[in-house]
Amino acid sequence: MLLVSIAAVALSAGFEGLSVGERAARYQGELVGPLSKHELELLRELVLAAGEPVARTQLLTRCWGGGDGRTQKVDVALSRLREKLAHTPFTVHAIRGVGYRLWKTDGTRRPASLAAAAQGSFLLAEDDALVRRVLTRVVTRVAPTQAVATLRQAADVARSGTWLGAILDIGLPDGSGLDLIPILRRRSPTIPILVISGRNDHDTINRVAMLAARYSMKPVDSRVLEVFVEEALVGPRPPTLHLEAEGGR
Numbered sequence: 001m002l003l004v005s006i007a008a009v010a011l012s013a014g015f016e017g018l019s020v021g022e023r024a025a026r027y028q029g030e031l032v033g034p035l036s037k038h039e040l041e042l043l044r045e046l047v048l049a050a051g052e053p054v055a056r057t058q059l060l061t062r063c064w065g066g067g068d069g070r071t072q073k074v075d076v077a078l079s080r081l082r083e084k085l086a087h088t089p090f091t092v093h094a095i096r097g098v099g100y101r102l103w104k105t106d107g108t109r110r111p112a113s114l115a116a117a118a119q120g121s122f123l124l125a126e127d128d129a130l131v132r133r134v135l136t137r138v139v140t141r142v143a144p145t146q147a148v149a150t151l152r153q154a155a156d157v158a159r160s161g162t163w164l165g166a167i168l169d170i171g172l173p174d175g176s177g178l179d180l181i182p183i184l185r186r187r188s189p190t191i192p193i194l195v196i197s198g199r200n201d202h203d204t205i206n207r208v209a210m211l212a213a214r215y216s217m218k219p220v221d222s223r224v225l226e227v228f229v230e231e232a233l234v235g236p237r238p239p240t241l242h243l244e245a246e247g248g249r
Helices: 002-012 037-048 056-064 072-084 114-118 129-139 151-158 177-187 202-210 222-234
Strands: 018-020 025-027 030-032 090-095 099-104 121-125 145-148 163-169 193-197 214-217
Touching (some): 002 018, 037 072, 037 099, 056 099, 121 129, 129 222, 145 151, 151 163, 151 177, 177 202
Parallel strands (some): 121 163, 163 193
Antiparallel strands (some): 025 030
16 A cells, blocks of 8 residues: 555655565666665655655654754755755755755756745855865755855855855955854854864864864865754754764765
């Protein structure tokens, strides 16, 4: 009965070719994944929602039984699920303040309505051209991004537009990315901010924490970045300090 129900919902929701069984998911006969137990359960819940968003807390309850209340595990699992759906026309789409939904893309690996749903973009300030391109590629899988290379450029664009979040390098050629935080906070007091740096400087880390921002060492793990972006889109959470060991995951 459950499998018939999922198949019927998938067809009516426009998820043609996608089937979700008890042990695996397939698209047009090809295996999706392989998926972990929780990834498969998340996909099942999103299919049953028929394109409607499901709150993070609901997914935590349904797929983990509630557990310890740490919803970050939902974000991480959904990030991995999105990667495993890459060969299909479907993706996991975050809607700010609402939750997640399964969505058929327009071929760009991003929901066609994403820009309108997001109602803003992410600001990325990073002077290294290669790092800037890599980070931009990761963020734009989920939301529009405006990338700049200097503090002056970032300050100019920060004073206009609607920002969903910001990723700021500390060591910009004409100053510190930390100087952008007050500018961004004046426009949006709760804007999520991720500060990145190649130095493990405890004074800087403490200052970042006092500014209610997150911190990650370079090179930035793509999953750390994806989780940050997803959380910014789904809704504000209490700021936490995240230290990423250099070169490790």
